[in-house]
Amino acid sequence: MKLLIGLGVLAAMAAAASPALAAGDAVRGKTVFAQCAACHSFNPAKNDPGPNLKGIVGRKSASVEDYIYSGAMKRSDVVWDESTLNAYLANPRVVIPRTKMPFAGMPEPQDRADLIAYLKTQ
Numbered sequence: 093m094k095l096l097i098g099l100g101v102l103a104a105m106a107a108a109a110s111p112a113l114a115a116g117d118a119v120r121g122k123t124v125f126a127q128c129a130a131c132h133s134f135n136p137a138k139n140d141p142g143p144n145l146k147g148i149v150g151r152k153s154a155s156v157e158d159y160i161y162s163g164a165m166k167r168s169d170v171v172w173d174e175s176t177l178n179a180y181l182a183n184p185r186v187v188i189p190r191t192k193m194p195f196a197g198m199p200e201p202q203d204r205a206d207l208i209a210y211l212k213t214q
């Protein structure tokens with residue numbers, strides 16, 4: 093019993109520290125990607141106005157060679173995994189202050205989870 097209460101507290105703390113990632117639906121995520129498609133594709137040769145997102149899950153930030161990133165993104169030194177993408181997509185300018193990505197953020201956790209599930213397939 094005591095252990096269960098302890099685990100509950102830990103889970104609550106983890107949820108407060110960073111937005112929890114819900115289970116994602118890649119099929120739905122493809123439709124959510126419409127919000128990104130004006131600026132991003134998965135074509136390594138197409139990096140305008142945003143860098144291509146091919147293999148983005150597991151990719152190091154600012155690693156598309158031909159792309160001119162903001163200084164903030166160059167210095168960010170993150171690996172885009174589920175957790176960093178979840179935080180960045182929720183609030184790009186809070187996670188990477190002065191990023192030049194002109195996107196206000198995606199407030200719905202389920203949208204982010206579905207989108208990340210889709211990004212993993214690319």
Ligand code: HEC
Pocket residue numbers: 125127128129130131132141142143145148152153154155156160161162163164165166172181190191192193194195198207
């Ligand atoms: C209006 C254009 C625009 C939209 C819409 C947009 N982005 Fe971006 N994105 C950019 C730009 C520009 C950058 C480069 C940011 C920098 O250098 O600071 C970027 C950077 C990124 C990066 C970092 C890439 C890297 O190589 O490190 C990720 C990840 C990303 N965007 C994902 C998304 C996703 C997912 C969406 C949809 C929810 C989205 N973006 C919507 C323009 C956009």
